[in-house]
Structure formats: structure tokens, C-alpha cells
Amino acid sequence: xxxxxxxxxxxxxxxxxxxxxxxxxxxxxxxxxxxxxxxxxxxxxxxxxxxxxxxxxxxxxxxxxxxxxxxxxxxxxxxxxxxxxxxxxxxxxxxxxxxxxxxxxxxxxxxxxxxxxxxxxxxxxxxxxxxxxxxxxxxxxxxxxxxxxxxxxxxxxxxxxxxxxxxxxxxxxxxxxxxxxxxxxxxxxxxxxxxxxxxxxxxxxxxxxxxxxxxxxxxxxxxxxxxxxxxxxxxxxxxxxxxxxxxxxxxxxxxxxxxxxxxxxxxxxxxxxxxxxxxxxxxxxxxxxxxxxxxxxxxxxxxxxxxxxxxxxxxxxxxxxxxxxxxxxxxxxxxxxxxxxxxxxxxxxxxxxxxxxxxxxxxxxxxxxxxxxxxxxxxxxxxxxxxxxxxxxxxxxxxxxxxxxx
Amino acid sequence: xxxxxxxxxxxxxxxxxxxxxxxxxxxxxxxxxxxxxxxxxxxxxxxxxxxxxxxxxxxxxxxxxxxxxxxxxxxxxxxxxxxxxxxxxxxxxxxxxxxxxxxxxxxxxxxxxxxxxxxxxxxxxxxxxxxxxxxxxxxxxxxxxxxxxxxxxxxxxxxxxxxxxxxxxxxxxxxxxxxxxxxxxxxxxxxxxxxxxxxxxxxxxxxxxxxxxxxxxxxxxxxxxxxxxxxxxxxxxxxxxxxxxxxxxxxxxxxxxxxxxxxxxxxxxxxxxxxxxxxxxxxxxxxxxxxxxxxxxxxxxxxxxxxxxxxxxxxxxxxxxxxxxxxxxxxxxxxxxxxxxxxxxxxx
Numbered sequence: 001x002x003x004x005x006x007x008x009x010x011x012x013x014x015x016x017x018x019x020x021x022x023x024x025x026x027x028x029x030x031x032x033x034x035x036x037x038x039x040x041x042x043x044x045x046x047x048x049x050x051x052x053x054x055x056x057x058x059x060x061x062x063x064x065x066x067x068x069x070x071x072x073x074x075x076x077x078x079x080x081x082x083x084x085x086x087x088x089x090x091x092x093x094x095x096x097x098x099x100x101x102x103x104x105x106x107x108x109x110x111x112x113x114x115x116x117x118x119x120x121x122x123x124x125x126x127x128x129x130x131x132x133x134x135x136x137x138x139x140x141x142x143x144x145x146x147x148x149x150x151x152x153x154x155x156x157x158x159x160x161x162x163x164x165x166x167x168x169x170x171x172x173x174x175x176x177x178x179x180x181x182x183x184x185x186x187x188x189x190x191x192x193x194x195x196x197x198x199x200x201x202x203x204x205x206x207x208x209x210x211x212x213x214x215x216x217x218x219x220x221x222x223x224x225x226x227x228x229x230x231x232x233x234x235x236x237x238x239x240x241x242x243x244x245x246x247x248x249x250x251x252x253x254x255x256x257x258x259x260x261x262x263x264x265x266x267x268x269x270x271x272x273x274x275x276x277x278x279x280x281x282x283x284x285x286x287x288x289x290x291x292x293x294x295x296x297x298x299x300x301x302x303x304x305x306x307x308x309x310x311x312x313x314x315x316x317x318x319x320x321x322x323x324x325x326x327x328x329x330x331x332x333x334x335x336x337x338x339x340x341x342x343x344x345x346x347x348x349x350x351x352x353x354x355x356x357x358x359x360x361x362x363x364x365x366x367x368x369x370x371x372x373x374x375x376x377x378x379x380x381x382x383x384x385x386x387x388x389x390x391x392x393x394x395x396x397x398x399x400x401x402x403x404x405x406x
Numbered sequence: 407x408x409x410x411x412x413x414x415x416x417x418x419x420x421x422x423x424x425x426x427x428x429x430x431x432x433x434x435x436x437x438x439x440x441x442x443x444x445x446x447x448x449x450x451x452x453x454x455x456x457x458x459x460x461x462x463x464x465x466x467x468x469x470x471x472x473x474x475x476x477x478x479x480x481x482x483x484x485x486x487x488x489x490x491x492x493x494x495x496x497x498x499x500x501x502x503x504x505x506x507x508x509x510x511x512x513x514x515x516x517x518x519x520x521x522x523x524x525x526x527x528x529x530x531x532x533x534x535x536x537x538x539x540x541x542x543x544x545x546x547x548x549x550x551x552x553x554x555x556x557x558x559x560x561x562x563x564x565x566x567x568x569x570x571x572x573x574x575x576x577x578x579x580x581x582x583x584x585x586x587x588x589x590x591x592x593x594x595x596x597x598x599x600x601x602x603x604x605x606x607x608x609x610x611x612x613x614x615x616x617x618x619x620x621x622x623x624x625x626x627x628x629x630x631x632x633x634x635x636x637x638x639x640x641x642x643x644x645x646x647x648x649x650x651x652x653x654x655x656x657x658x659x660x661x662x663x664x665x666x667x668x669x670x671x672x673x674x675x676x677x678x679x680x681x682x683x684x685x686x687x688x689x690x691x692x693x694x695x696x697x698x699x700x701x702x703x704x705x706x707x708x709x710x711x712x713x714x715x716x717x718x719x720x721x722x723x724x725x726x727x728x729x730x731x732x733x734x735x736x737x738x739x740x741x742x743x744x745x746x747x748x749x750x751x752x753x754x
Contacts, residue, residue, distance in 0.1 A: 030629065035622030108595065115677055119453040239676075244631045251639060254622065260640065267638045270595040272630065273676045273754070276452070 008257050011042040011057060013064035013071060014085075015135075019195075019224045020104075020242050021065060024085055027246020028063065037254050061253045068135040072096050081256035083249045087138035088268050090145065100256070101266045102249045104240050106138060108270045110145040110191060113219045113238050116274055117189030120282040122217055124185045125150065126158035128177075128192040128201050133164075142193045142221075158184065165200070177204035186215045187282060195220035195227035195237050202231050202279065211295035217282040223275050232299045234277035241269040289314050290328045293321060294336065301340035302364040307333040341365055342378055349383060350390040356383055422466055423524050425531040427556040432456065433751070435556050440469040441478030441518040442533040442552050444582045449560065449751045452679030457588025459680065459751065461715040464705050470519070474702055475581040478518030479552055479566075480511045482537055482544050484579035485653070485692060485724040488613045492727035494545070494736065495573055501543035506611040511581075513542035517550070518581065530555040539572065546572035548737070561750040568743040576737040577722040578745060583696060583715030584682055586675035586751075589706055592713040593696065594634020597674045600627040600691065602654035606723060610646050613725050617655060625652065630674065633695060633716065649697035649713065653724050659689035662723060662731035667746050671718055679754045686720035686747040693718055720747045 012028065014021040025043075032039055042059065054062075054074055066072045066084035075082050076096075084096055088103040095101055110127075117125060127146040130139050143159055150157045160180045163173040181204060184190075192198035198220030205212050212218055212233050220227065223239040248267050256262060278298055296313040297305070310333055311318040325333050344363040348354060357368045365371040368383075375383050422440040434448040445466070448456045462476055463469060472478055483501070490501045490509035502513030511518065522533040530553055537548045550568040557563070566578045585593055605625045606614035620626040624639035637649055644650065656670045664687045671684040671691060684691070694717040699710040722735045737743045 031622065034620075034626055034628070037622065112677060119455075241632060241635070243629070244635060247626075247629075247631070248635065248639065251622065251624075255640060262640060265638075265640065267635055269635045270632050271676055272597055272632065273674065274679075276679075 007038045007040055008061060009042065009059040010039045010061045010063065010253065011054070011059050013054070013062060013075075014043075015065065016043070019222050019226070020240060023240070023242030024065075024246040024249070027243035027248075028250040029246075030243065031247040031250035031254075035254065037257075061257055063249050063253055066096055066099070066101070067137050069137075070134065075099075081253060083253045083256070085245055085249050087141050089137075089141055090148070095264075095266060098263050100252045100262045100264070102245050102252065103266060103268050104138070104242065104245060105268045105270050106141040107145040107148070108268075109221055109238050109240065110142055110149060112271050112274055113191040113221065114146075114149055114189075116219060116236070116276065116280060117191070117217055117282075120189070120213075120217060120280060122187060122189035122282055123155075124158075124188040125155055126160065126184055126188055126190045128190055128197055129159055129161045130193060130197055131161050131164045139193050146191065173200075174204055174207065177201060178208040181205060181208060181210055181216065184216075187213075187217065188215070189217045189280070189282070190219075192218065192220045195222040195224040195235060198235055198237070198279075199227045199231050202233060202235065206232070206299075211291045212279055212298075213282040214291040214295065218279045219274075223273075228277075231279075233279050236277045236280035237275050238271050239273040239275060241272040244272065245269045287324055287328050289316060289321060289324050293325070293333065297333075297336050297340055301337050302344050302362065304364045304366070305337065307337070310337075337364075338374055338378075341371075342374060345371060345375075345383065346379075346386060346390075349387040352391070353387075359383070422469065422521055424466060425524055425526050425554075427529075427531060427554065427562075429556050429560070430558040431560060433556065433560060435554070435562055437524070437531050437533070437554050438466055438469050438477075439522050439524040439533065440466065441472055441475075441520065442522045442524075442535070443469050443472070443477040443479070443518070444554075444562075444580065445469070445477055447562070447582075447751070449680060450753070451588070452753055457678070458705070459584055459586050459588060459682075461583035461585060461589075461699075461710060462705050464703070472518055474583075474699065475511055475518045476702075476704070477582045478580075479522075479533075479564075479578060480581050480719070481517040481550065481576070481578045482512050482542065482548065483509065483575050483727075484511055484577045484581075484719065484721045485690075486510050486612050487575075488725050488728055490543070492575065492732070494575070494727075499543065499545065508611055508613060509542075510612075516542060517578075522552070544574050546570040546574035546737075546739075548574060548576065550578070552578075557750075559750065560752050561748050563746065563748045566743065566745045568737065569739075569741070570737050570743075571739055573736055573738045575727050575735050576743050577726075577735055578743070579688075579692075579719040579721035580747060580749075581717055581719055582749070583699070583717055584673070584749075585715045586673065586680040586682060587678050589714070590677075592634070592711065593716045594632065594637070594713060595676060596633050596716065597630040597676065598627050598633050598693070598716075599630040599672045600654050600693065601657050601670045602691065603628070603657055604655045604660055606653045606655070607643055608647065608652060608724075612647065612651060614653070614723065614729075617660065620654075625650075625654075627671075627693075630672070634713070637695065637713070647697060650693045650695040650716075651697055653690045653692045655723070656686075656689055656691055662689050662726060662734045664688050664745070667748065670720075673716070673718075674754055681752050681754045682718075683750040683752070684718050684720065684747070685750070687745050688720040688722070688747065690723045690726075691718055691720050692724070720745070 066086040219236040223237040360368040360371040436445040487509035490503040607618040673682040
């Protein structure tokens with residue numbers, strides 16, 4: 001029988017109430033599942049970070065979110081190996097000294113969002129940031145990256161931080177956002193430093209009647225499913241390599257626990273993708289009536305709206321709206337509504353098994369028979385075959401859980 | 407009758423023919439008779455912009471001196487043979503040695519350097535080659551046919567067939583260097599996924615030491631990971647090879663037996679949205695991160711640099727001839743060698 005391997009006690013110091021930190025921890029777990037290393041993980045019950053007493057903790061190693069300077073300070077003289085996780089810095093001197101550091105590449109996150117917006121045809125850009133605070137230095141680094149990029153590409157630097165969210169200042173925060181949005185040249189491509197921030201701005205656009213993506217094309221960072229759920233217009237987002245950061249940090253700590261010395265190595269992890277949704281699918285300028293109509297359709301297509309309701313929202317007659325649609329887009333208002341319903345239905349079907357009648361209802365089709373008909377006509381397949389093909393397209397080979405100690 | 411030309415080239419020789427395949431999606435793939443090489447592959451990005459997603463030389467003539475196997479079909483033995491020595495049916499065979507004391511990719515005048523006889527069909531290009539007995543030290547006269555087809559779904563199928571008149575090792579592969587962003591940056595941000603639990607760890611000269619589990623190492627691409635960040639992991643195997651130059655044993659094929667054509671790897675470039683899927687019948691998949699591209703003069707304004715392109719080469723395992731799996735890599739008279747590999751480019 002092979003000798004039992006030593007189990008190491010490892011503390012994970014994160015504020016894992018956010019998708020990013022949770023993904024990092026998922027990556028750590030994924031790494032552990034793939035190796036023979038055995039760690040007892042120490043995490044607070046609510047996955048939040050508490051520092052007092054950490055210096056007396058009797059463990060073997062620590063992986064910590066170093067974005068908060070208080071964490072970096074508390075662990076500066078740690079007796080046990082520490083691997084730091086955080087954001088990249090434009091200035092080399094800002095990295096913590098003497099600690100291996102795994103960073104999300106802030107410049108590349110912003111660059112990917114910017115490249116997407118400029119390819120969509122936008123020529124004005126802005127960044128929606130957040131107020132400076134300890135613990136969100138990544139926000140300031142994203143501002144720096146945006147500023148550097150704008151200067152390099154000879155564009156105006158337009159950054160808005162707005163107010164921190166609180167119940168008291170909610171209305172004021174929204175009013176400020178609307179005032180800022182109104183002040184920007186249109187159409188404008190806006191990068192928000194997080195999806196949570198993007199969601200707030202999207203809401204402000206709705207309140208102010210600003211068409212997304214025609215007047216404001218918006219993209220966030222994090223690909224946060226929660227933020228996506230809470231927006232009427234599906235939100236585009238840059239996906240951070242957070243899970244890979246977790247795997248990398250775990251590997252570095254694993255090496256250190258086995259005696260490898262890694263003092264100041266820094267590994268930058270680039271974004272792992274971009275989820276392009278409706279909020280950034282900007283197209284070259286169309287007639288304002290058409291833009292306004294599409295803006296309404298995008299929000300309410302799945303709620304069974306009819307052409308006359310769209311015309312009512314735009315404030316012109318049904319027949320004039322149809323004429324504008326024919327001229328600008330070459331198809332009818334009803335076609336546009338169906339297009340959005342179809343898009344919503346394919347998105348649900350691609351996610352996996354579900355009841356077709358529910359999907360039809362959820363997407364604003366009058367019946368599943370009608371949805372079937374639209375699928376056959378537009379996509380040349382039935383909803384069921386679409387779902388089956390989508391399932392085959394998904395490709396994630398299972399990670400065999402070899403070597404997990406029993 | 408198969409026309410052959412084993413001459414490395416000279417002014418009097420006819421120029422190597424180029425063939426271009428197109429599909430309904432506007433893709434264009436160019437194949438050269440020289441080395442049966444994939445010379446260029448124009449494919450649209452997320453925004454409809456066409457770029458060439460493989461590395462290549464500026465002029466077709468440069469493929470006559472193709473030191474880095476750019477885009478070429480490689481044989482008679484793709485990958486390495488330790489000291490160029492192996493035992494075939496009880497007899498020791500010595501073949502050409504051209505890489506740190508080992509045989510690599512058919513030797514200095516392997517299939518990549520030869521002029522194949524090309525024939526254009528409506529939807530495909532056929533390339534034929536006859537490799538005489540004794541070439542690079544290999545026994546048996548071998549006839550090879552490679553067929554390239556481009557589908558409307560963006561799939562470039564490469565089907566290989568070969569026969570011999572005497573027992574010989576045979577291992578063919580394709581050696582295109584991909585860069586899915588079209589060369590605007592290196593391949594560091596490309597996300598790679600490989601369906602393999604084991605890879606072959608190597609010595610300092612690239613000869614396998616044995617199967618090693620990928621778990622806990624930078625070689626674990628069972629979940630997608632950026633290549634560039636993995637290159638930064640502290641790891642002795644990466645250090646020895648100057649990056650990735652290692653063969654994966656495709657899941658379920660560690661016995662060296664291939665299988666039905668299926669997807670084994672996927673690479674996505676987040677910036678352009680291009681996705682490369684690799685399907686193959688083969689048991690091995692060599693992942694090479696372009697470690698020795700520095701200074702190679704290609705089509706770009708500047709010479710290529712390290713990590714400017716990557717290769718995913720499907721085939722047998724390196725030095726398989728000196729392992730217990732040697733028998734599966736020998737082609738005998740009456741048998742037909744067949745392998746199929748499909749590179750498919752689509753948008754995410």
C-alpha cells in the first residue's frame with residue numbers, strides 16, 4: 001500500500017461573495033481534483049475574509065486576494081508560504097514584493113472590450129468606473145489601462161466614476177449617470193469595469209430612454225450570470241481567466257509546499273473570452289424611429305407584444321413604422337419581433353433540456369406549435385433537433401477525479 | 407502512374423503548382439505541391455474580416471528549403487526516433503539523424519522538402535508521392551496519397567493513404583502553424599483544450615521518457631487555458647523544451663491504437679472569435695508552441711518570433727518504434743495505411 005501523503009492545511013483568503021473570487025476558488029478546487037495533492041481548505045463560513053489572528057493560524061500555506069492592501073500588509077511577514085492573487089498593475093513597483101503573484105491582466109481585459117466596440121463601428125468611447133476604495137485597486141488599474149489605450153489610439157479619454165451604491169444616494173446616483181450619458185457624443189461605446197456596474201448603467205439608459213446598443217453600446221467585465229439575469233437587454237461581457245488563475249495559484253503553492261522556492265514570480269492571465277450579446281451589437285446608424293422601435297422590441301419581444309404597441313411606443317402610425325422598417329431593414333416589424341423571440345428561444349434550448357411549451361411561453365410565442373413553425377421556416381429544423389445539435393456542440397470533456405485521497 | 411520528383415529544386419525544374427480551395431463561407435485554402443504544404447488559409451473573424459490564420463513563407467519557392475516544416479506534410483516518420491535507430495523484424499535499422507542526434511520528421515530531405523504530384527479535383531486536391539526504398543535509410547518503396555478537402559462548414563479534411571512493398575515504419579502528419587488572430591499578436595492568449603489525461607514527458611533532446619499524468623502540471627488542458635500563461639508555470643519539462651513540444655496520448659488511445667475520427671482538441675482566440683477544432687483518427691497529438699520560430703523569415707513584415715504560431719500534429723507517438731507499441735507503427739505489404747485529420751475553423 002502506498003504511504004499516505006501528507007495533507008496540507010491551506011487557507012483561502014477571499015471575499016468570495018463575487019463571481020470572480022468564486023471562480024478563482026473553483027479553479028483551485030479543479031486543480032486539487034486533478035492531482036494527488038491533498039489539502040484541507042480553510043474558508044470562512046460566509047466565504048468572506050477576516051484578517052485578525054491570521055498570523056497565529058497554524059497552517060501550511062495561504063492563497064490570498066491581495067487587491068486589498070490590508071491583506072498584503074497582514075501577510076507581509078507570514079511564516080508559511082503565500083501565493084497572492086489580484087489584478088495586474090501598470091507600474092511594476094505596485095506588485096507586492098517577494099510573493100508569487102497571479103494576476104488578471106487588466107490591460108488585456110480593457111483591450112478586448114475596446115477591440116470589440118471599435119470593430120462594431122463605434123468611434124467614441126467611455127469607461128464607467130467606480131469610486132476609489134481600498135479593495136478595488138483593479139478598478140483604478142482598468143481606468144489606467146483605458147486611459148493608456150485611448151491616448152495610444154488618439155481618442156478622448158472619458159471616464160466616469162459615479163457614486164458608490166447605497167440606499168440613500170440611489171436616486172442621485174442614477175440621475176448623475178443619466179446626466180453623464182446625455183453629455184456623451186452618440187453613438188458611444190461604453191466599457192463598464194464590472195458587470196454589476198454595467199447593469200446599473202443599462203438601467204439608467206432605460207430610464208433615460210437611451211437606445212442600447214444603437215446610441216450606447218455597452219460591455220461589462222466578469223460575465224456574471226446574475227447581472228445578466230437582471231437586465232432586460234442581454235449584457236455583453238469580457239470573461240476573466242479567473243478559474244485558470246485559481247489553478248495557477250494552486251500549482252504555485254503546491255510547488256512551494258514541496259520545497260520549490262518561488263519568490264517574486266508573477267503570472268499574468270489573459271481574459272478567456274468575450275460573450276457578445278445584444279447590448280454591444282451595434283450597427284451603423286439607422287433612422288431614429290427604427291432605432292427606437294428596435295429598442296422597445298428588444299426589451300419586450302418575449303412578452304407577446306404586437307406591432308401596434310411598438311408603433312405606439314415610437315409615437316407614429318403602424319403603417320408609417322412598417323414603411324420605415326421596410327426601407328431601412330427590408331423586413332416588417334413583426335419579423336423583427338419574431339427574430340428576437342427566436343433568438344431568446346435558441347438561447348434557452350442551447351442551455352439544455354427543457355419543456356418546449358414553457359420555452360414558447362417564455363419567449364412570447366402564442367403556442368409551441370407556432371414556435372415549431374417559426375423554427376422550421378427560419379432555421380430549417382425543429383426546436384428539438386436544434387436542442388440536440390446544440391448539446392453535441394457543447395464540448396467539455398469531464399475531468400477524471402484521479403488521485404483524490406479517500 | 408505516379409509522377410515523382412525527389413529533387414530538392416533547381417532553376418531548371420518546373421515551378422511547384424499551387425492549388426486553391428474555396429468554400430461558400432468565403433474561406434480560401436492554398437496548397438502547394440512542394441511538401442504538400444498548406445500555404446495559406448484565409449478565414450473571417452467575428453467581424454467578417456478575412457485574415458490568413460496559418461504562418462507561411464513569402465514566396466512559394468521558399469518551401470523548397472523549409473527548415474521549420476511550415477505547413478508541410480511530414481514523413482516517412484513524423485516526429486522523433488531516438489538516435490535514428492530501431493529494430494524492424496529482428497534487423498537493426500539506422501535512418502538519417504538530423505536533430506540533436508535523433509531522427510526528426512523524415513530527415514533533412516523528408517516528404518516536407520519533396521515535390522508532390524498534385525491534381526485538382528472540383529472539391530479537393532490530391533497529392534501523390536513515391537518514396538523509394540533507402541530514402542533517409544527507410545526500407546520499402548512507399549506510395550503515398552494525401553487528399554485535402556474544404557467543406558462549407560470550415561472543415562479542412564486531410565486524408566492520408568499509403569502502401570509499401572516491404573515492411574517499413576510509417577507515420578504521417580500535417581505541420582501547419584496556426585495563429586488564429588492572423589498575426590496581430592503571438593498565440594499567448596489563445597485558449598487551448600486537449601482531450602488527454604496523459605502526455606509523454608521527454609528528455610533534453612525531445613525523446614519520450616514515458617507517459618506522465620497531466621494532472622497538476624502545465625500540460626493539463628482538459629479545461630481550456632491560455633497558452634501564454636501556462637508557459638510561465640515553473641516546470642522542468644517546459645524549461646527543457648523551451649515551451650511546449652510534447653505529445654499527448656488522446657483519451658482512450660494510450661495503447662497507440664487510433665480510433666474513429668473524433669474531436670480531440672480545440673483552440674479559441676478570444677479577440678478574433680476564431681475557433682479551431684482538431685479531429686483525428688490518431689492516438690497521439692503533438693502540441694508545439696513554436697519554440698524555435700525566432701528569426702524565421704515568413705510572410706509578415708518582421709521575421710517570426712518564438713510563440714508566433716502553434717502546431718497540433720496528429721500521428722503516432724514519438725519514438726514509438728523503440729517502445730512496446732512499435733508493431734502498430736509498421737506498415738506491411740498488402741496493408742493500407744490510413745489516417746484522417748480534420749482542422750475546422752469556425753466562429754465562437
